[in-house]
Amino acid sequence: xxxxxxxxxxxxxxxxxxxxxxxxxxxxxxxxxxxxxxxxxxxxxxxxxxxxxxxxxxxxxxxxxxxxxxxxxxxxxxxxxxxxxxxxxxxxxxxxxxxxxxxxxxxxxxxxxxxxxxxxxxxxxxxxxxxxxxxxxxxxxxxxxxxxxxxxxxxxxxxxxxxxxxxxxxxxxxxxxxxxxxxxxxxxxxxxxxxxxxxxxxxxxxxxxxxxxxxxxxxxxxxxxxxxxxxxxxxxxxxxxxxxxxxxxxxxxxxxxxxxxxxxxxxxxxxxxxxxxxxxxxxxxxxxxxxxxxxxxxxxxxxxxxxxxxxxxxxxxxxxxxxxxxxxxxxxxxxxxxxxxxxxxxxxxxxxxxxxxxxxxxxxxxxxxx
Amino acid sequence: xxxxxxxxxxxxxxxxxxxxxxxxxxxxxxxxxxxxxxxxxxxxxxxxxxxxxxxxxxxxxxxxxxxxxxxxxxxxxxxxxxxxxxxxxxxxxxxxxxxxxxxxxxxxxxxxxxxxxxxxxxxxxxxxxxxxxxxxxxxxxxxxxxxxxxxxxxxxxxxxxxxxxxxxxxxxxxxxxxxxxxxxxxxxxxxxxxxxxxxxxxxxxxxxxxxxxxxxxxxxxxxxxxxxxxxxxxxxxxxxxxxxxxxxxxxxxxxxxxxxxxxxxxxxxxxxxxxxxxxxxxxxxxxxxxxxxxxxxxxxxxxxxxxxxxxxxxxxxxxxxxxx
Numbered sequence: 098x099x100x101x102x103x104x105x106x107x108x109x110x111x112x113x114x115x116x117x118x119x120x121x122x123x124x125x126x127x128x129x130x131x132x133x134x135x136x137x138x139x140x141x142x143x144x145x146x147x148x149x150x151x152x153x154x155x156x157x158x159x160x161x162x163x164x165x166x167x168x169x170x171x172x173x174x175x176x177x178x179x180x181x182x183x184x185x186x187x188x189x190x191x192x193x194x195x196x197x198x199x200x201x202x203x204x205x206x207x208x209x210x211x212x213x214x215x216x217x218x219x220x221x222x223x224x225x226x227x228x229x230x231x232x233x234x235x236x237x238x239x240x241x242x243x244x245x246x247x248x249x250x251x252x253x254x255x256x257x258x259x260x261x262x263x264x265x266x267x268x269x270x271x272x273x274x275x276x277x278x279x280x281x282x283x284x285x286x287x288x289x290x291x292x293x294x295x296x297x298x299x300x301x302x303x304x305x306x307x308x309x310x311x312x313x314x315x316x317x318x319x320x321x322x323x324x325x326x327x328x329x330x331x332x333x334x335x336x337x338x339x340x341x342x343x344x345x346x347x348x349x350x351x352x353x354x355x356x357x358x359x360x361x362x363x364x365x366x367x368x369x370x371x372x373x374x375x376x377x378x379x380x381x382x383x384x385x386x387x388x389x390x391x392x393x394x395x396x397x398x399x400x401x402x403x404x405x406x407x408x409x410x411x412x413x414x415x416x417x418x419x420x421x422x423x424x425x426x427x428x429x430x431x432x433x434x435x436x437x438x439x440x441x442x443x444x445x446x447x448x449x450x451x452x453x454x455x456x457x458x459x460x461x462x463x464x465x466x467x
Numbered sequence: 468x469x470x471x472x473x474x475x476x477x478x479x480x481x482x483x484x485x486x487x488x489x490x491x492x493x494x495x496x497x498x499x500x501x502x503x504x505x506x507x508x509x510x511x512x513x514x515x516x517x518x519x520x521x522x523x524x525x526x527x528x529x530x531x532x533x534x535x536x537x538x539x540x541x542x543x544x545x546x547x548x549x550x551x552x553x554x555x556x557x558x559x560x561x562x563x564x565x566x567x568x569x570x571x572x573x574x575x576x577x578x579x580x581x582x583x584x585x586x587x588x589x590x591x592x593x594x595x596x597x598x599x600x601x602x603x604x605x606x607x608x609x610x611x612x613x614x615x616x617x618x619x620x621x622x623x624x625x626x627x628x629x630x631x632x633x634x635x636x637x638x639x640x641x642x643x644x645x646x647x648x649x650x651x652x653x654x655x656x657x658x659x660x661x662x663x664x665x666x667x668x669x670x671x672x673x674x675x676x677x678x679x680x681x682x683x684x685x686x687x688x689x690x691x692x693x694x695x696x697x698x699x700x701x702x703x704x705x706x707x708x709x710x711x712x713x714x715x716x717x718x719x720x721x722x723x724x725x726x727x728x729x730x731x732x733x734x735x736x737x738x739x740x741x742x743x744x745x746x747x748x749x750x751x752x753x754x755x756x757x758x759x760x761x762x763x764x765x766x767x768x769x770x771x772x773x774x775x776x777x778x779x780x781x782x783x784x785x786x787x788x789x790x791x
Contacts, residue, residue, distance in 0.1 A: 128573075132580040180560055239770035240779065242507070242560050243716060246709055247763040254760035262754065389564060425580045432572030436565050444551035444562035 104450075104457045110396060113449050114442060118394065121437040128433060132425055139419065139426060146418025147411035155287065155300020161403075161410030162302075162367045165309040167388025168406055169316050170360035172397035174241075176320055177353045178333040183230060183245030184361040185385025186252030187223040191362025193256065194222030195369045196264065196376030199277040208280025215281070216308075216366050223362015224355040226252060231354025235347035241354075249385075260378050273377035283308075283371045303371030308363065313399040316360075329353055361385060390435055393443040409435070472613075476620045478737050483621065483629060484695060486733030488513065488704075490632040491687035492711030493718070493725045494639040495680035501643060501720060502676035503656040503782040507563030508548055509684055510708025511570030516541040516688025518574040521588040521699035522581065524595050530693050533595075537693075538685030544570070545681030546674075553673050556786030567708075575701055586701040588692070597626040597694035626694040628686060635683060640722040642679075652676055656780035659787045669787045687711075713766035720780065732762040 126136035147157045167184045174181035181187075198218035202211045230244040260272040269275075283304040290297040320326040328349050332339040339346055368380045387409055394408070395401030416431035441448075492509045499506035516537035524533030544566050551562040575586040582588055602623035608615040643649040651672055655662045659669045687707075692699045714732055718725025739758025746752055 128576070132576070182560070182564070233767070233771045237771040239767070239772075242505075243712070243770060244767055246507075247713065247767050250706060250709065250763045251760045251767075254756040254763075258754050258756035386564070386568065389561070393561065424583070426576065427579055429572055429575040429579070429586070432568060433576050434572070436567075436569030436572050439561060439568060440547070440551065440565035444557035444565055445555055446557060448555045448557075 103454045108453060108457065109450075113453055114394065114396065114446075116449055116453075117441040117446060118438065121434065121441040124437050124441075125430075125434045129426060129430070134423060134426055139423070139430075142418050142422045143412070143415030145415075147415035152287075152298035152300040153414060155298065155302040157407070157410040157414040158306055159300060159302045159367070159372070159410070160413040161406045162306045162309045162371075163364050163384040164387055164391045164406035164409045165313060165402060166363040166367070167361050167385050168391030168395055168402040169312065169388075169399065170357045170385075171388045171392035172395065172399075172402060173316065173320070173329070173360065174353060174357045175392060175397050176326075176333050177329045177350060178336075179231075179234070179350065179353060179357075180242045181227065181230075181245055181354065181357050181361075182242055182389065183227065183248045183358070183385070184388045185381050185383065186245070186249035187226040187358040187361035188364035188381045188385050189249075189252045189256050190226040191219040191223035191359075192365035192369055192376055192380060193259065194218030194220070194362065195365045196274055197222075199281055199369075199376075200264065200274060203278040203281045208278065208282070211277075211281045212283065212370060215370055216363075219362040219365040220359040221362075223365075224359040227354040227356075227358020227361070228351060231351040231358075234354075235350040257378065260376070264376065271378075274375045276375050277370075281370070282374055283366060285371065301372045303367065305363070305367035305371045308366065310403075312360065312363070313403060317399045319356075325349075325352070361388070387435060390439045390443070393446070394438065472616070474741070476616055478734065478741060479617075479621045481737040481740070482730060482734040483625065484733075485736050486729045487629045487632045487695070488687040488690050488707050489711045489714055489729040489733060490726060491635055491683045491690070492708050493715040493729050494635050494722060495683035495687070496712055496715040497639055497643065497720055497722060497725060498652070498676045498683070499680040500715070500783055501656045501780055502652050502673045503659060503780055503785065503787070504548070504552060504673055504677055505559040505563065505784050506548070506677070506680060507560055507712070508544065508566035508708075509680075509711055510704055510706065511563075511567035512541045512544045512681060512684035513688045513691065513708050514567075514574055514702070514704040515544055515570040516685040517692040517703055518578065518588070518688075518699045520685075520689040521591065521692035522577075524591055524693050525589055525698075528595055530595055530597055530689075533693050534597075534686070534689045537689040538682050541685035541688060542678055542681035545677045545684075549674050549677050552786060553670055553677075556788060559784055559786075571702065574699070578699065578701070588699040591693060591697045593697075595693070596697055597628055599624045599626055600630075626690075628690040628694045631686060632690075635686070636722050636726045643722065648675075653780075656782055659782050663787075663789065673787075684708075710762050713762050716779075717762075717766055717769055719778070735761050 129136040129139050146153060148154055167188065170184045170187065171181055195215045195218050198215040199211060202214060226248060230241050230248055233239040233244050234241040257272070264274050265272055266275040285301065285303045287297040287299050320329065328339070328344045331342060331344060332346060332349055336346060364381060364384055369376055373380065391402055391405040391409055394405035412431050412434060416428035419430055420427050492513055496506050496509055519540035520533040520537035523536035524530050527533070548562050548566055551557040552559040578586040578588060602618070605619050605623060608618045643652060651662060651667055655669055655672045662672065663669050691703055696703070710732055711729070714728035715725050717728035735758050739755045742753050742758065743755045744752065
């Protein structure tokens with residue numbers, strides 16, 4: 098399936114996705130209504146929670162950062178018509194990269210250098226977790242959807258094992274490593290603001306957000322302005338055409354999956370270097386899966402992904418506010434909304450096309466026929 | 468009875484308990500995927516039906532009604548899947564994923580709204596559940612060595628849904644390989660154009676297949692919450708739908724080998740639990756996570772063609788349209 102060629106681009110890329118999103122929110126509203134709460138009050142609570150309270154915007158942008166990374170990861174694979182469901186596992190293993198670098202070096206090397214190495218570690222470890230399914234798809238023909246799902250579970254088991262048995266802080270009960278030495282980590286924006294004489298409310302927003310924005314621009318350049326990006330997109334349009342054009346399909350697939358995994362791995366810098374300052378169990382918290390919704394909504398374009406990430410950031414942060422304001426709806430409501438968005442913006446993305454096409458032809462079609 | 472034999476008996480017993488939901492879901496997967504529809508949503512359908520089964524049973528007091536409600540809920544999820552990827556020709560993987568996430572959010576949200584117990588349903592009394600069935604002649608059989616123990620400890624004493632899972636496998640085998648419907652179903656998963664040319668509706672066949680898949684997932688969900696368990700807990704399907712998916716691939720989309728894959732994966736889990744903290748000769752202690760990861764690792768290895776090739780149905784994942 099692809100976008101319609103009957104209607105102009107502003108309709109198919111702008112209006113229809115918004116209509117799909119609107120439908121998803123309508124259905125979510127219906128659920129809230131059936132539960133016996135006022136959907137409009139829920140929305141206003143969520144908007145306040147996401148933007149209004151002190152520090153709220155910081156929290157929203159902190160979640161946004163995660164979604165930009167995982168959204169870009171899924172989107173790059175989509176451009177090569179690969180479905181990388183493994184963002185969750187790649188982010189998790191990326192965290193192992195951060196953790197190992199920090200635990201090994203942080204007592205001997207300057208914090209700044211360790212941080213740089215840890216960022217590289219997250220990318221490399223995430224990439225490795227993407228390369229293996231990529232290789233299996235390219236060389237052995239295993240379906241990437243299935244392998245990446247399996248790799249999510251393998252990653253989870255691996256991380257539990259390592260955190261419980263190997264790199265746990267000695268004498269500690271909860272499965273997490275010791276804190277990284279001070280000086281290691283990405284500085285939080287509100288602390289940075291204080292140095293500049295600005296007064297900002299505390300929030301976990303950190304320099305990773307800047308990294309995410311930079312990576313987004315890099316993503317755009319890579320996909321639309323380089324030879325490699327052209328090869329990736331040709332492969333996505335038609336594998337046969339790509340082969341005839343002399344594009345090396347297998348190596349392109351493997352490189353795409355490496356970059357995709359690396360992008361997902363960057364979630365670890367936001368979570369571990371920016372906030373927790375140690376490696377802990379389950380820090381990915383489903384961000385990898387949300388990345389799929391983000392990529393679908395953002396139509397695989399960095400700008401779209403930024404907007405979609407912002408939306409999901411606001412939903413996550415606003416969702417926590419639901420817990421305080423309502424007795425019968427909680428932050429899990431956001432999971433429901435997320436599912437509906439994936440359904441309407443992803444699986445049913447083209448449901449409205451015939452409707453819009455008919456409406457468009459009715460109003461504008463007469464000119465061409467006359 | 469020697470201790471090692473006792474251990475094997477109790478391992479087999481837990482294998483069956485663990486494998487039951489896998490078997491239903493894997494058979495559901497076979498129906499769906501043999502007709503050309505990828506079904507990532509097994510997990511979500513199982514979770515949703517587990518919740519509905521527990522809720523309906525709690526509200527009505529009847530596990531039979533709970534079971535029917537579970538099947539109904541699971542089939543509705545199948546219909547959403549069908550509407551998205553058969554009628555609207557949307558992406559099957561995305562649709563399945565949406566169902567999984569929806570089920571996750573929906574069960575917790577509704578659970579909290581209905582019962583205010585943090586997403587759990589109230590515990591069910593034993594008369595509200597499908598309880599273990601004792602087979603006849605247990606006393607007499609217990610004197611027979613080995614076979615008798617197998618009969619008493621492993622074969623007897625499960626709830627009705629466990630036994631239904633055996634029927635589900637036979638049903639799947641029979642329908643897919645011995646009926647006209649099954650022949651068409653396989654054809655529609657390999658070459659839908661051919662089926663269409665023969666004047667049979669591709670769309671109708673695929674809807675029928677995923678509805679059967681829905682019913683089977685409903686049984687799996689009901690097993691979790693009103694037979695094996697006594698109520699619904701958050702995320703209680705805990706990845707079983709994905710293990711079932713792996714088992715289906717491991718069984719190469721064939722019911723009988725898939726049954727054995729489910730039993731193997733069930734056995735691995737039972738063994739993993741049993742081996743926790745036990746020092747083995749030569750190896751030392753086997754971490755429970757190794758056993759947990761093994762089904763996935765084995766499936767990856769199989770898919771990569773290192774131990775025989777798993778070939779998916781030809782037209783899987785491709786939406787069908789007459790215009791081509």
